[in-house]
Amino acid sequence: MKQYLELVSHVIQNGTKQANRTGINTISFPGAMLRFDLQEGFPAITTRKMAFKSAIGEMCGFLRGVNNAAEFRALGCKVWDQNANENAQWLANPFRQGDDDLGEIYGVQWRKWPAYKQIPLSNTAAIEQTLSNGYKQIAQGEEDGQAYVVLYKAIDQVRQCVDTIIKDPGSRRILFHGWNVAQLDEMALPPCHLLYQFHPNVETKEISLTLYIRSNDLGLLYPLEESAQYAMAA
Structure with a gap:
């Protein structure tokens, strides 16, 4: 808590004022x-009352690939209700699929990128290799006189991380990643973390985690459910 409060003070004293989309x-x-x-304790750092059960429910939802506010509510987390049903920009978005829909948010990218x-079409070796990696052909076309095929696969990034930690822990x-540029317009809210x-x-049988956050309200800092190391762009 001490380092957090020191950082808040540092930002207030040394930060610069900037305008943004919220108007504040x-x-x-x-x-x-x-x-x-x-090993020194759980890093739940915040200046407000912490809704611990809601935070756990949200994380479970992310890990399940949830993209619907109703499913988050069933897990005890209501923080996505407003983003799903009261955000005027999202309500007018043609990608929104009815009440409680959140689009291709965090968990979708984590588990089904x-x-x-x-x-x-002439590169049969590349096509065969891609098919062997679990892709499926979904389309075929022609561009500049050259025929091509389009292959698709939903990638479970979290599963890949777990497998690599087990099989190749020395890997860097x-x-x-949650920032899928191609689908930012399909999200009720683009990812902050x-x-x-x-x-x-x-050697020590420990795992550190570095988390990068593009935008965060430092004064109300979110509980850190998952991080041993926490890198923040305020």
């Missing part, structure tokens, strides 16, 4: 970082 100016200080050792490959590629990298230590 912010005091911004990019690139700040907080570090937590889980949509991956497409367009491969020339154990990460997953968006990049997560695991750092296993084989």
